[in-house]
Amino acid sequence: MFSSFWKLGSWGEKKVFVRGLVNTRPVRRRRKMISEAEENFKKSQGHDYFLKTINGNRIKVCRLLFINTLGLGEDSLKRWMKETDFSTGHNSSTSNSDTSSQSLSIVETKRVKSQETRRSIERKQVTETVMTWLSSIPKVPSHYCRASSNMRYVDNEFISKNNMYKIFKNWCIDEQKKAAHLKLFKTVLIAERIAIHKPRKDQCDTCVGHKCGTVSEENYIAHQQKKNPAKKYELPSNFDSIRPGKRVRDPVVVDIRQLKYLPNKEVYFTLDHSEEWTVMPRRRENQKMEIYKEQLYKTQLPISDDKYKHLQELKSVMEMDHHAFYDVLPHQQKKKK
Known part of the structure; x- marks a missing residue:
């Protein structure tokens, strides 16, 4: 049984x-009642x-x-x-x-x-009501986290999910529809991968500046036009990571001081400017993978004159062997008025 x-x-x-x-x-x-x-x-x-x-x-x-x-x-x-x-x-x-x-x-x-x-039908109806309301709210994808997250974010006018649910209930009253309970509402948000607050590293200076009125419309449009080509661009190698080590206490990405990419798809690094180049100890995902990127510039792009002068000032704290690299950097001299 x-x-x-x-x-x-x-x-x-x-x-x-x-x-x-x-x-x-x-x-x-019955037992005798006491009270x-x-x-x-x-x-x-x-x-x-x-x-x-x-x-x-x-x-x-x-x-x-x-x-x-x-x-x-x-x-x-x-x-x-x-x-x-x-x-x-x-x-x-x-x-x-x-x-x-x-x-x-x-x-x-x-x-x-x-x-x-009856409960199943009712749950389906209120879920569709939540979906209808969510579809009317403007949403944007993550600005810098597309590779690691497929979350969509709603406007910052919502303080929290509870505040968002309160606005949803008021909308249901106006539309004369039955509102879902809070638990189901949050379940739909999780299933649809919708969030309120954006991650801190998701703040783009140009986009935020345009929203605040400090970036012109012309510069903002140019920024948006460059955004799409900058997306699926791939590094000239098929490494899944450029971290030098794998185990605990091994060097990490922030410990790297120099990187060198060779045409044969090999990557070298150093942890100090005085060290010899070391091949990246990372296994490639696919050895047969062929990646070719057209060379965009035939010569090295010049830097501004101010940046050149700042780099010259850094030579005072560098070894003499590295001074020659900064001396030959192409730079644009300011035009005299």
């Missing part, structure tokens, strides 16, 4: 199984519990044996029987036959299935 009970697919079917083994009857004997309070809360019905043998015969047992056999909690049993007493409106003590239990089980099965179907 334990195996048969726990093989049932839903809790509704488990309730029907239990109700078919319990008969409701009037209370046969008026107990008199007001005295039980009007009792229950008889049965288990079935292999032959299908029902044997009356105590409640403790009943719940231990099925592995059912006592609180669950009391709650289920209370629901039965209120829903059926009759007691089943008039007959202890299997026929009455089977008829009760059939009625309960139909009632439970009807309730589950």
